[in-house]
Amino acid sequence: MSTFSVVIPSYNDADMLRECLRALAVQTRAPDEVIVVDNGSTDDTSAVARAAGARVVLEPERGVLHATAAGFDAAAGEIIGRLDADSRPLPDWVELVLARFDADPTTDAVTGSGTFYGCGAFWRFVGRRLYLGGFFLFVSVFIGRTPVFGSNFAMRREVWEDVRGRIHLDDPRAHDDLDISCVLDPDTGVDYDRDLLMPVSARPFATFAGFQRRASWAFHLLGVNLREIPWHTRVLAGAAGRRRRRKRQRAASGISPRSVPASRE
Template identity: 45%
Template sequence: MPVVSVVIPVRNDAEHLRRCLAALAAQSRPADELVVVDNGSSDDSAAVARAAGAVVRSEPVPGIARAASLGYDTASGDVIVRLDADSVPPPGWIAAALGLLEDEDVVAVTGPGRPSDAGPVVHALWPVLYMQPYFVLMHGALSRPPLFGSAAALRRSTWLAVRDRVHRDDPEVHDDIDLSMQFDPAWRVLADRSLTVRVSARPFSSLPSAVLRTRRAFHTFRVNGRRATPTRRWARRARVALQARDQAWWRGR
């Protein structure tokens, strides 16, 4: 059985973190290690994490990419689960992620979020204006599904292959997209509804919040240069698929 580490970056989000850690304690397949990265919190987020038995690392320089990368570097598991402090995974979430990763060709798995603290209007608009556009547009740009940082799991070997390419020192990158962009376009990533988690509705909390996320997404494409070019990514994916088909044909002769 693979060893599972859960990484949670947090900044002044103690109450949400407490709920996330309680949901992790209720998993049918518990995590073997919890790593919480305190990104300069002034509340008791670190104390909440320690009370739950988590390894707490401190990253005083603000930046989600920086905090998440420190967590991935710290994690010792074969599989690294990434959740946000406001993520509330259902009891079978880790087991479902491991089941999808049994396919050795799959390097990472992810799922969508649904709001846990919103009214009926936001519930109705959430998939149409947020989740579906994110997965559809990013799939088109990346040539495969993107990771959604509130609900993702990747192999440790995957992280080690890309850790030196992520823009961890740039606080303006969208860390989910940046990490996804470092994966070889031919690598297989699965997006599955069985990995849905409950999250805060903060992306819909205000227009500035939505603008900030959009600006960071465009910034992430800019800093990645040629690696972010969709035509190059789809061409790479097509070349690898053709090579695999040809190799299968020769083996079958």
């Protein structure tokens, strides 16, 4: 089985981080390393991480894209997982993620959606069906491929090394998951697993101003990437990439069409 690193960017999220690390400590398949990227926190984020046995990487340049890049660069695993400090991975999260990669050599990244805690039934529905459901549907239409969700994804190390030079580190409004999704090579096999759900906090809905800021940054970053590679080019390249992946799946030793996990790619 592949080696697995988990990267968690954190900025002043010590309390939530503590719970995330507790959830990682009881995984049915323990990660080979956990890296917490302290993105200039003024609370005890680093102390909480070290107390839980995590490796701390300091990234003073503020911004989640900078923090994610620093963590991914430092990771030693063949597969690099990405969680947020408010993620609460279920006990079999690592095991399920690795099983997807080990079952299909053409799988380059795996992602799933989320469920929200800390809110009522109405906001749980809005969060999962409209907020995250809209993210996957809307972004996939615009970039011609399935995006990855920052609180719940993993990718092969070589995929990160390929996209590292194309992400927009100089853009202070860049979301890491959206930017990575936009710059992935068309041949990258991204699997969306409907069963790979991640509990995350409902803080995106805490204030309208915060929600509006997140949305404006997302539209901004989509615009940046679509100016570099137009929509129609992305869609055609994505379709061609999926066709080539299906050929690789058929040709892969020991992989038959029936044994390949279903994917939205």
